[in-house]
Amino acid sequence: MFFDSLVRPALYRLHGDDAERVHERALQALSVLGSAPQTVRQALRRVNAADDAVTVFGVRFPGRVGLAAGMDKDGRALRAWPALGFGFVEVGTVTRHAQPGNPRPRLFALPASDAVINRMGFNNGGADALAARLGRDGRPDVPLGVSIGKSKVTPIDDAVADYRTSLQALHPFADYVAINVSSPNTPGLRALQDRDSLAEILAALRDTAPRTPLLVKVAPDLTDDALGELLQVCTDHGVAGIIATNTTLRRDGLASADTPVAAEQGGLSGRPLTRRALDVVRFVHTQTSGELPIIGVGGIGGPADAEAMLDAGAALVQVYTAFALHGPALVRRINRTLAAERARWPSAY
Structure with a gap:
């Protein structure tokens, strides 16, 4: 494809192995696209979008394919994403306090494995800054999800107040809010997936924004027992859905050419996560008797992977790594492909 053969190699020639610099350049270009005349963006959207509307947790999505959190953390290119065919956009993960994230380098491409390792550490401008941008520039014309996480400077014991403050600032702009308790790159964060910790967070957030759909993003590294406990807590506290999954700490399925990079710390995403993410989606769907909507994410590299996610029980899918590596x-x-096969999956939850 044009992106694989020309655009991506050109970006890496300009910036060497600095995957984060490539990401920044791409986001700058998309910000320019977002500022293009509306007629241009609408024309692009007609080419790229699909007639595959679906209603999930009370929100009408014009398409089932969304942009996962992490690509546009601070909402800098919101008007561009619908033009590329995305049916919804998830920004973040943002935290109560602005933070620089972990030291660079912290993003590594593994092209032979069709994968990425990141240890970004929730680098973002903070919840208030994102709220100010959304208040000033408006939301995209597709549903907007906002992913919130715990600030690194906030002790685990104070996590509830940290999440609550972010939710208070951002829920007026969000069609749904994703609660990220599963990133491997913030010390101690995954402990918040435990029953008691998660129950306390969900109770507080439900009281803070009772009309906003809350989703919990889960790690692919949980055991079935731990995931079953988490789902019970989510059900008890009226969670609107599950996002499955985040990145993994495992290094299964990597090509030998990527072995040196595989030693880098951080979460792995892309093709090696495909099977595990699919298994988690299937487990969540079965465990909840299909009553808890799922956004499937992890290792979706093409139409067949997206179809498999929906067949496993997901209502929507998100892409990130394959989009970053292979383009729009x-x-x-x-x-x-999904539009042609839309009769195979539920039209509403």
Whole structure:
């Protein structure tokens, strides 16, 4: 494809092995696209979008393919994403306090494995800054999800107040809010997936924004027993859905050419996560008797992977790594395939 053969190699020639610099350049370009005349963006959207609308947790999505959190943390290119065919956008993960994240380098491409390792550490401008941008510039014309996480400077014992403050600032702009308790790159964060900790967070957030759908993003590294406990807590506290999954600490399925990079710390995403993410989606769907909507994310590299996620029980899917590595044509291909097969999956939850 054009992106694989020309665009991506050109970006890496300009910036060497600095994957984060490539990411920043791409986001700058998308910000420019977002500022293009509305007629241009609408024309692009007609080419890239799909007639595959679905209602999930009370929100009408024009398409099932969304942008996962992490690509546009601070909402800098919100008007561009619908033009590329995305049916919804999730920004973040943002935290109560602005933070620089972990030291660079912290993002590593593994091209032979079609994968990425990141240890970004929730680098973002903070919840108030994102709220100010959304208040000033408005939301995209597709549903907007906001992923919130715990600030690194906040002790685990104070996590509830940290999440609550972010939710208070951002829920007026969000069609749903994702509660990220599963990133491997903030010390102690995954402990918040435990029954008592998660129950306390969910109770507080439900009281803070009772009309906003709350979703919990889960780690792929949980055992079935631990995941079953988490789902029970989510059900008890009226969670609107599950996002499955975050990145993994495992290093299964990597090509030998990527072995040196595989030693880097951080969460792995992309093709090696495909099977595990699918297994988690299937487990959540079965465990909840199909009554808890799922956004499937992890290792979706093309239409067949998206179809498999939906067949396993997901209502929506998100992409990130394959989009970053292979470009916007991926979204168009998935959209067209899902639209042609839309009768296979539920139209509402």
